[in-house]
Amino acid sequence: MNNSEVIDRLEITDLVMRYCRGIDRRDFSLVRSLYHDDAIDDHGAYFKGSPDDYVAWLPTAMQGLDSTIHAIHNSLLVVDGHRAEGEHQVTAFHRSRAPDRQEIIIHGRYLDRYEKRDGIWKFSFRRIIFDHGYTRPVDEQGLLAADPNPVWGTDDKNDPSWEFELLAGLGK
Numbered sequence: 144m145n146n147s148e149v150i151d152r153l154e155i156t157d158l159v160m161r162y163c164r165g166i167d168r169r170d171f172s173l174v175r176s177l178y179h180d181d182a183i184d185d186h187g188a189y190f191k192g193s194p195d196d197y198v199a200w201l202p203t204a205m206q207g208l209d210s211t212i213h214a215i216h217n218s219l220l221v222v223d224g225h226r227a228e229g230e231h232q233v234t235a236f237h238r239s240r241a242p243d244r245q246e247i248i249i250h251g252r253y254l255d256r257y258e259k260r261d262g263i264w265k266f267s268f269r270r271i272i273f274d275h276g277y278t279r280p281v282d283e284q285g286l287l288a289a290d291p292n293p294v295w296g297t298d299d300k301n302d303p304s305w306e307f308e309l310l311a312g313l314g315k
Contacts, residue, residue, distance in 0.1 A: 151222050154264045155257055157232055160267075161313060163213040168207065168305070169298050171198045173314030178266045179258060185270040194266075209298055210238040214274035225259040233271075250274050 158177055165173035166281040177185070178194035186190045190200050205211070230252055237247040256268040287293070296302050307313045 171313045205261050209240045212236040227257040229255040249276040
């Protein structure tokens with residue numbers, strides 16, 4: 144593997160991590176910036192379409208959730224010049240809003256195609272594959288077990304990460 148391919152792999156990995164940040168912090172301008180204009184996002188029966196339509200769909204799709212965490216596990220990337228493909232295992236935690244808060248946990252994989260255009264890697268195709276999942280009630284007491292007065296993350300710009308100037312500027 145040469146230095147150029149190592150750099151490409153790091154840039155693609157950063158792209159995937161930025162996607163998770165954008166979804167989990169509801170930074171939909173960041174999410175949009177990660178796709179080429181002619182890309183397709185395929186979330187199965189839930190959504191399939193253009194990046195603009197995907198970003199327009201996300202607020203409605205996520206309105207019943209007060210928290211999400213998209214955690215990438217094993218990743219495999221194949222780079223061929225200005226094209227690449229990837230398979231990333233993901234565990235996606237979703238917590239619904241009160242009063243009957245539920246955890247919806249999805250184990251799956253992102254199957255991606257990337258293209259490097261004008262020196263920048265972006266998604267040209269992204270598909271989620273659902274491998275396993277389950278729903279369970281939120282353990283409200285368990286949330287407080289580690290810290291009775293935690294700093295809670297939020298799904299809006301009140302989240303503490305927005306206080307970090309460089310993180311907050313990712314979508315700009």
